[in-house]
Amino acid sequence: MTDTAAPLLEEPNPFMRHVGAEMVDWGPDFVRFELPLAPFLMNRYEIPHGGVYASLLDTAMGYSGCYTGDADNKKLGMTLSMNVQFLSQPKGTKLIAEGRRTGGGKRTFFSEATITDETGEIIATGTGVFRYRG
Known part of the structure; x- marks a missing residue:
């Protein structure tokens, strides 16, 4: 989590x-998204569709490596590969995705994310x- 409550420099992408x-927090190597559960997110079992989890994880991991602190100097990341582990189903009414950049270099970075x-x-x-674009 970031140390300061700096204003967010970007809105989530159009799909999110x-x-x-x-997006409720974003700073160097970290981001947090929150998603209230809604009927249109559910599958036939009346739990969130696996694609909802995958999309949240992908977005959180991508944003976690792209913070610059400057709205005029955006970094963009493109997913090269992603692994997802489905562990449980929500007991509450809101999904919370936290992504962390774990390493990388000038052109490629590694990230992990958790949904609670x-x-x-x-x-x-x-x-x-992820690969940096542009």
Whole structure:
């Protein structure tokens, strides 16, 4: 988590906005998104579709490596590979995705992310490799 409550420099990407995710914290090597659960996110079992988890993990991992602190100097990351582990189902009403850049270099970075709910239930985890664009 970031040490200061700096204003967020970007809105989530259009897809994340469309599903209702909100970026609530972003700083060097870290990001946090929150997504209230809604009926349109559910699968036939009435739990969130696995693609919701995968999308949240992918987005959190990508943003975690792209913070610059300067709205005019954006960094963009493109997913090269991603692994997802589905561990549980939510007990609460909100998904919380936290991504952390774990390493990398000038052109490629590595990241991991966890999805929990507001009860602390660990829902899914992911790891990924990303390439900086532009």
